[in-house]
Amino acid sequence: xxxxxxxxxxxxxxxxxxxxxxxxxxxxxxxxxxxxxxxxISPDMSFLEMLDVLNEQLIMQGEDPVAxxxxxxxxICGMCGVMINGEAHGPQQTTTCQLHMRSFKDGDKIDIEPxxxxxxxxxxxxxxxxxxxxxxxxxxxxxxxxxGTAPEAHATPVPKKDSDAAFDAATCIGCGAxxxxxxxxxxxxxxxxxxxxxxxxxxxxxxxxxxxVNMVAQQxxxxxxxxxNIGECSHACPKGISMETISRLNHDLLGAxxxxxxxxx
Amino acid sequence: MPLELFTAGEPIADTKAPADVPxxxxxxxxxxxxxxxxxxNRRKMTVIVVGTGLAGGSAAATLGEAGxxxxxxxxxxxxxxxxxxxxxxxxxxxxxxxxDGDSVHRLFYDTVKGGDFRSRENNVHRLAEVxxxxxxxxxxxxxxxxxxxxxxxxxxxxxxxxxxxxFYARGQTGQQLLYGAYQALExxxxxxxxxxxxxxxxxxxxVVDGRARGIVAxxxxxxxxxTHFADAVVLAxxxxxxxxxxxxxxxxxxxTAIWRAHKKGAYLANPCYTQIHPTCIPVKGDYQSKLTLMSxxxxxxxxxxxxxxxxxDRNPREIPEDQRDYYLERIYPAFGNLVPRDIxxxxxxxxxxxxxxxxxxxxxxxxxxxxxxxxLGRPAVEAKYGNLFDMYAQITGEDPYSVPMRIYPAVHYxxxxxxxxxxxxxxxxxxxxxxEANFSDHGANRLGASALxxxxxxxxxxxPATITEYLADGPFEKIDDSHPAAVEALQSVQAQVQKLxxxxxxxxxxxxxxELGQLMWDLCGMERSEExxxxxLDRIPEIRQEFWTNLKVTGDWHSFNxxxxxxxxxxxxxxxxxxxxxxxxxxxxxxxxxxxxxxxxPEGEALRDDENxxxxxxxEWTPEGQPPVLHKENLEYEYxxxxxxxxx
Numbered sequence: 001x002x003x004x005x006x007x008x009x010x011x012x013x014x015x016x017x018x019x020x021x022x023x024x025x026x027x028x029x030x031x032x033x034x035x036x037x038x039x040x041i042s043p044d045m046s047f048l049e050m051l052d053v054l055n056e057q058l059i060m061q062g063e064d065p066v067a068x069x070x071x072x073x074x075x076i077c078g079m080c081g082v083m084i085n086g087e088a089h090g091p092q093q094t095t096t097c098q099l100h101m102r103s104f105k106d107g108d109k110i111d112i113e114p115x116x117x118x119x120x121x122x123x124x125x126x127x128x129x130x131x132x133x134x135x136x137x138x139x140x141x142x143x144x145x146x147x148g149t150a151p152e153a154h155a156t157p158v159p160k161k162d163s164d165a166a167f168d169a170a171t172c173i174g175c176g177a178x179x180x181x182x183x184x185x186x187x188x189x190x191x192x193x194x195x196x197x198x199x200x201x202x203x204x205x206x207x208x209x210x211x212x213v214n215m216v217a218q219q220x221x222x223x224x225x226x227x228x229n230i231g232e233c234s235h236a237c238p239k240g241i242s243m244e245t246i247s248r249l250n251h252d253l254l255g256a257x258x259x260x261x262x263x264x265x
Numbered sequence: 266m267p268l269e270l271f272t273a274g275e276p277i278a279d280t281k282a283p284a285d286v287p288x289x290x291x292x293x294x295x296x297x298x299x300x301x302x303x304x305x306n307r308r309k310m311t312v313i314v315v316g317t318g319l320a321g322g323s324a325a326a327t328l329g330e331a332g333x334x335x336x337x338x339x340x341x342x343x344x345x346x347x348x349x350x351x352x353x354x355x356x357x358x359x360x361x362x363x364x365d366g367d368s369v370h371r372l373f374y375d376t377v378k379g380g381d382f383r384s385r386e387n388n389v390h391r392l393a394e395v396x397x398x399x400x401x402x403x404x405x406x407x408x409x410x411x412x413x414x415x416x417x418x419x420x421x422x423x424x425x426x427x428x429x430x431x432f433y434a435r436g437q438t439g440q441q442l443l444y445g446a447y448q449a450l451e452x453x454x455x456x457x458x459x460x461x462x463x464x465x466x467x468x469x470x471x472v473v474d475g476r477a478r479g480i481v482a483x484x485x486x487x488x489x490x491x492t493h494f495a496d497a498v499v500l501a502x503x504x505x506x507x508x509x510x511x512x513x514x515x516x517x518x519x520x521t522a523i524w525r526a527h528k529k530g531a532y533l534a535n536p537c538y539t540q541i542h543p544t545c546i547p548v549k550g551d552y553q554s555k556l557t558l559m560s561x562x563x564x565x566x567x568x569x570x571x572x573x574x575x576x577x578d579r580n581p582r583e584i585p586e587d588q589r590d591y592y593l594e595r596i597y598p599a600f601g602n603l604v605p606r607d608i609x610x611x612x613x614x615x616x617x618x619x620x621x622x623x624x625x626x627x628x629x630x631x632x633x634x635x636x637x638x639x640x641l642g643r644p645a646v647e648a649k650y651g652n653l654f655d656m657y658a659q660i661t662g663e664d665p666y667s668v669p670m671r672i673y674p675a676v677h678y679x680x681x682x683x684x685x686x687x688x689x690x691x692x693x694x695x696x697x698x699x700x701e702a703n704f705s706d707h708g709a710n711r712l713g714a715s716a717l718x719x720x721x722x723x724x725x726x727x728x729p730a731t732i733t734e735y736l737a738d739g740p741f742e743k744i745d746d747s748h749p750a751a752v753e754a755l756q757s758v759q760a761q762v763q764k765l766x767x768x769x770x771x772x773x774x775x776x777x778x779x780e781l782g783q784l785m786w787d788l789c790g791m792e793r794s795e796e797x798x799x800x801x802l803d804r805i806p807e808i809r810q811e812f813w814t815n816l817k818v819t820g821d822w823h824s825f826n827x828x829x830x831x832x833x834x835x836x837x838x839x840x841x842x843x844x845x846x847x848x849x850x851x852x853x854x855x856x857x858x859x860x861x862x863x864x865x866x867p868e869g870e871a872l873r874d875d876e877n878x879x880x881x882x883x884x885e886w887t888p889e890g891q892p893p894v895l896h897k898e899n900l901e902y903e904y905x906x907x908x909x910x911x912x913x
Contacts, residue, residue, distance in 0.1 A: 026824065044549045044662075052554055052775070059773045059819055059828060067827055069342065071515040073555045075656065076440055077346040098659050123486055124825040131463060134343050138455035142448035143407045147327040147725045150398070150405035154362070157416025167409035167434060170441060174345055201407045 014040035015106040019054065021066055022113040024122050031122065033111070043102035047090065048073060048080060050101055051112075068126040073097040075238065078173030081180070082126045083113040088177035088236040095175060095238045115176050117185035119222045130176050132222040133190060139218035139264075140211035141194040143203050162200045169196035171239045178233035178241075184225030189233035191215050192245035199252055209256035216253055217263030270802070270847050274894035277532070277883050281687035281731075282387040288904055289369075292391040295687065296730050300737035307332035309740045311495040312732070313480055315467045315522055317344035319439070319717055320700025321501025322446035323724030329453030331729060333736075336493055337450065338462040338482060340517055340830075345447045348503060348515040349720060352439025353560035353653065354423065355431035356403075356717040358396040363420055367428040369393045376715060377905040379425040379605050380680070380708020381857035381873060383535070385881070386904055387687055388705045392715075395722040400432055402725055406445040410434050423713035424561055425605040425912070431714040436560055436652045442717055446724070462493075466830065467522045468761075469754045470498065470529045470696065473744055477526075477696035481754045483762070485830060488823040490758055492751050496739040497695045497732060500526060501724065504679035504701040506539070508838045508845065509790070510782020512676035513545060513558040519834040520841050523683050523702050531691040532684035532883040532896060534704035536841065537849035540711055540858045541791050542677030543609035546660055547629040556675040557660055559632070559653055561713040564602040566637035566646065567670070569593050569609070571630050575620035581631055581669050592616055600912040607710045607858045607871070608912060610674035614791050615869065617673075624671045633669035674791060678716060680707040680858065681848075684883040684898075688731035689723060692883070697732060699723035704881070709857025762822045765832045770815030774832040777812050781839055784808070789846050794862040798850040805843045812839060844884055844893060851895065854878045866909070875907050 016039045024031025038054050045053075048070050055065035071079040075098040084090030090099045104110065112126065120128040172193035179187050195212050198204035204211070227246060234243045283294040302310070311334040314325040322344055325337040339347065359372040372393040377384055400418070404410065411419040411433050420429040434441040453459040464485040471479035471492065479494035505520035506512035527533045544559045570591045572584055592612055594601045602609075613630050616622060623629045638646050643666065647654070654665045661671075682704040689697050689705070700720040707715065744751065788801035812835070820826045855864040855871035856878070864872045881898040 042550055042552065045552050046554070046660075049552045049554050053552060055828075056773050056775060059817060060771070062817075062819060064819055065828055067825055071341055071346050071517050072348060072351045073516055074351055074513075074557045075659070076351045076437070077341075077348070077515060078343075078350075079341055079346045094659060098656070100660070100662070102662060127825070130342055134345075134451060134454075134461075137448060137451045142452045143405065144452065145402070145405040145449075146330045147323070147402060147449075147729065148398070150401040153360070153401045153404040154417055156404075158412055159416050160412045160414050163409050163412045163416075166407070167411075167441070170409050170434075170444065171437060173350075173440075174343065197409065198407050201409065203405055203407045 014042050015101065015104065015108070017041055017104065018109045020109065020111045021125070023066070023125055026124055027121050041101050043100065045101045046073065046097055047084070047099040047101065048097050066126060067124040070097055076173060078175040081115060081175045081177055083115065083180060085111050088115070088180040089238055093235070093238060093240065115180035117179045117224070119185070119187070119224050120176060120179065130174070132224070133174050133176065133187070135222060136187065136191055136215050136218045137194065140207065140214040141198070143198060144207060156202050158202060166197045166200035169193045169200070169241060169245050172241050173239060175238065177236045177238060179224065181232040181236035182225065183230060183232065184228060186227045186233070187219045187222070187224040188227035188246050188249070189237065189241055191219050192249035193241045195249045195252060196245040199248065208252065209259055209261035212249060212252040213256050213261045213263045269892060271851065271892045271895050274885060274896045277684070277896040277898045279385065279387070279686045279898070288386065288390045291387055292394055299731060299734040302733045302736050304332050308334065310334065310736055311336060312497045312499060313338070313493060313495040314499045314501060315480065316347065316501035316503060316700070316702070317447070317450065318347035318349035318501060318503060318700060319443055319446055319720030320724040321499070322347065322443065322450045323721050324499055324501060324699055324728050325459055326446060326449035326453050327725055327729045329456070329458035332458070335453070335459040336462065336495060337459050338465050338467060340464060340466045340485060342463055344450055345444060347443060348518055349443045349717070350440045351515070352717055353436045353558065354562040355421065355433035355438045355714040356399065356442060356721070357423070357430050357712070357714045358400045358432060358718065359393055359430060360397055360400060362418060363429045365428045367430050371428065372396060372430065374905055375426050376706070376712060377708070378910060379710055379712040381710050381871065381910055382708065382875070382879070382902065382905070382907050383856050383900065384706055384708030385900065386902060391727065392706050392719060392722050395726045396718050398726060399718065399721045403442055403445050406449065408434065408441045408445045421562060421565060422603065424564065424603045424609070425712040433562065436562070436650060439717055442721065446721070467502070468525060468758045468833070470526045470693070471750055471754045472529050472693060473748060473750045476694050476741065478741065478744055479751070481758045483758070486825050488821070488826065490755065490762070492746055492755055494744055496741050497697065497735060499697045499699060499728065500683065500702050501699045502702050504682065505838070505841055506676045506679050508781070508842050509676040509785050510778050511548065511553060511556050511786070513542060513556050516555060519837070521834050521837045523698070524837040524841050526683065526691070526693070526696060528886050529693065530886070531693050531696060532885055533681070533844065534684035534881050534883045535681035535709070535848065536845045536884070537789070537852060537859050538680035538709050538857065539676060540606060540678035540680060541610040541674045543606055543613055543674050544632060544672045545675035545677070546657065547624055547671055547673040549625070557656065558675070558677060559657060559670065559672060561606065563632060563650060563653060566641070566649070567602065567632040567634050568636060569602050569630055569632055571616045571621040571623060581623070581633070590616070590621070597912045604912045605710055605712060607860070610791060611860060613674055629671040629673045631669040632672045634665065635669070638666065678711055680704065680709060680711055684881070688734060689728050690731070690735065695735060697728055699728050709859055762829065762833070765816065765829060765836070766818050766822060768814065768816045768818070770817050772815050773817055774828060774835045777808065777816065778831070778835045778838065781808055781835070781842055785842055785845070789849055792860050792862055793849045795850065798846050801846045802843065802850070805839065805846065809839045812836065847893065848882055848884065852878055852882065873909070879907070
């Protein structure tokens with residue numbers, strides 16, 4: 001199927017691109033790749049601004065614009081994310097919203113697809129449902145401290161190196177690129193980032209064993225695949241969450257199981 | 266002021282703060298006097314919380330912990346997306362860990378002064394008191410704040426203060442604080458105390474017998490429009506900066522919840538108070554969809570300058586020191602680059618208006634780290650600001666370690682919002698408003714690192730303590746879809762949605778949004794005048810007229826339709842824009858972020874008119890065609906004496 005949009009007279013300075021985009025009306029129907037052309041795309045545009053241009057044109061033609069998730073457009077909310085030429089968030093290690101068109105050249109053909117993983121069902125076109133991640137957090141990705149019960153902040157010093165390492169893991173934005181990049185569709189990097197963040201803080205120790213067994217059990221229940229330490233996840237992660245977090249999760253999991261911790265049913 | 270733009274109503278006042286005790290005792294006295302709800306009764310009561318940012322997320326979690334039945338709503342896929350996540354620099358608290366003379370009173374004083382004496386003393390004092398508990402709470406949740414080698418918390422300074430009271434987590438403080446609140450919220454969802462409504466947008470408030478009793482919301486995936494009932498409704502839906510189209514807000518940030526509540530009777534206060542943040546990445550082209558902030562914390566080490574000569578377009582590294590104008594250091598030697606945001610923004614505008622701006626279109630100034638890199642070494646600068654530098658490089662394609670950043674002011678925050686009393690209750694009983702969505706704490710200008718403080722203060726500590734006084738009279742009579750107020754609200758929302766789809770004109774929602782935003786930036790932006798505002802007020806009704814006759818929205822409302830979502834939000838922004846301009850026009854003084862060209866000192870600083878304008882302007886909506894009604898809340902300063910702000 002071919003659908004041409006854009007101003008044919010334009011394009012003197014900008015790039016002309018051919019996009020092949022996954023179109024799927026809703027979860028109940030089969031989707032397909034549809035080809036579009038966009039013209040006069042500035043290299044300073046973000047990838048999503050390029051999609052905005054396409055969508056404005058589609059609306060004017062009375063066609064259904066391409067649905068895609070996005071919100072902050074500054075690389076921190078984790079709402080955006082598509083496969084670009086088979087790579088999660090595209091050719092650079094960043095979020096889709098922070099990918100700029102200077103990463104492409106005139107005449108490029110770009111394939112744009114949603115995250116592909118059964119625990120992330122497609123809602124429409126490029127938008128998927130990632131609530132499985134929230135349920136993994138619900139299983140134990142927190143420290144149980146009701147408001148008002150906290151001791152004075154300086155009561156517990158935290159070694160700077162632990163706090164810094166915890167911060168590095170805590171920068172995970174929950175975008176799902178790790179799952180999309182993984183051949184097994186494993187959510188291990190996401191889960192490991194939270195297990196590492198909280199496990200490195202003294203405040204996280206009392207629940208450390210239960211946390212890891214319950215979060216791992218939940219990701220299995222959601223249908224995410226097993227981790228085979230391939231490393232595509234970390235490579236695709238816009239925040240550079242390290243594979244070391246997965247080692248740490250495995251270490252914690254083994255220790256917790258040995259100590260008798262079992263997931264809540 | 267001609268009468269046709271608005272009419273004068275009865276004065277309004279806060280009656281909840283106990284005025285009979287000194288300010289330092291009012292918050293504890295208020296908590297003591299307020300009635301409580303016993304734990305067995307809490308289970309019988311439902312509270313709706315709309316929004317899951319720092320204010321809404323923390324409030325929903327805390328109310329859930331307390332034992333209420335909470336229904337939480339957010340328009341994104343996950344509560345972790347709320348735009349608090351993007352706050353970079355930090356959160357203020359009067360811990361005085363630096364031993365540099367900080368105290369609750371000083372934070373209170375700085376905030377009232379920074380707000381240019383247009384905030385309510387009682388609320389600000391409470392905010393300063395509560396600030397210390399916030400840090401304790403967040404540390405206990407595992408928030409990985411920056412620490413020193415001894416393991417204790419680090420601090421930095423922010424604009425408008427001379428102490429270091431800002432706690433931070435590299436350049437991602439908002440993210441880390443939000444995840445703390447998000448995780449607390451998810452814990453309550455797992456415990457069954459909070460019902461989750463993802464990708465659901467509030468489109469109306471249901472008011473029964475004068476009380477807020479529920480909302481009408483649209484499930485953005487299925488398109489279904491339905492009613493949700495409760496004993497109280499809490500709005501935590503953020504600010505309305507996207508009325509300017511380009512802002513540092515998220516693309517989805519919108520004013521629909523507060524605007525529709527306003528149309529149901531909630532007063533909207535000081536809508537013209539908009540914060541223009543001085544350090545954002547300049548606009549590049551017409552396709553620009555949003556603006557990105559570079560944290561104000563950069564002004565701790567970065568030096569702001571422009572060439573002394575206009576039109577000097579040399580490479581900045583080739584401009585010798587004596588041909589540069591470090592204008593903030595020159596004009597404000599005491600505060601230098603750390604003057605409050607409104608002042609830094611306006612001075613950037615002034616130098617650009619003089620033709621000394623840099624970069625494309627001359628709309629930019631340099632923020633230079635060469636001196637800091639030489640003084641501290643590149644690794645230290647990287648450790649402090651690395652992620653911000655990376656972000657800048659990603660967006661502009663330039664390396665800020667070797668070339669000075671170019672920055673320009675952009676809309677960032679709105680100090681105005683729904684009017685609330687000391688209990689954070691709006692003028693509609695049973696509807697509470699927290700975080701950026703209310704107007705209460707920042708006056709005419711918010712200081713850096715105070716938004717996170719206010720959001721969490723409201724959500725963790727203030728609202729959960731004050732809402733009990735209202736709920737002590739509950740649970741209220743059960744209502745359902747058959748109630749006439751519910752039927753009316755549901756049908757009016759459905760009718761509006763259908764109307765948007767029926768127009769079938771020739772312009773997209775985004776094109777109207779861009780036009781409105783440009784108009785507001787030009788005529789009601791960093792500087793406003795009688796003339797510019799009158800022009801805006803002539804033009805906005807025309808935009809509204811064209812919107813409702815020439816809009817094009819594809820698809821239907823029974824499915825996932827992002828164009829329709831956007832159209833509804835733009836419709837509300839257009840109406841809000843008009844009220845903002847009326848408010849800006851009626852306030853014939855300059856204060857904080859509201860700079861009226863007619864009201865300035867000989868040096869070009871904002872000139873307040875305390876005799877005539879030391880009040881909160883609380884606006885009441887009236888049916889279309891009738892002018893809004895102005896209710897004035899008089900501001901009295903018992904503890905901080907009114908003075909011309911000086912940062913020199």
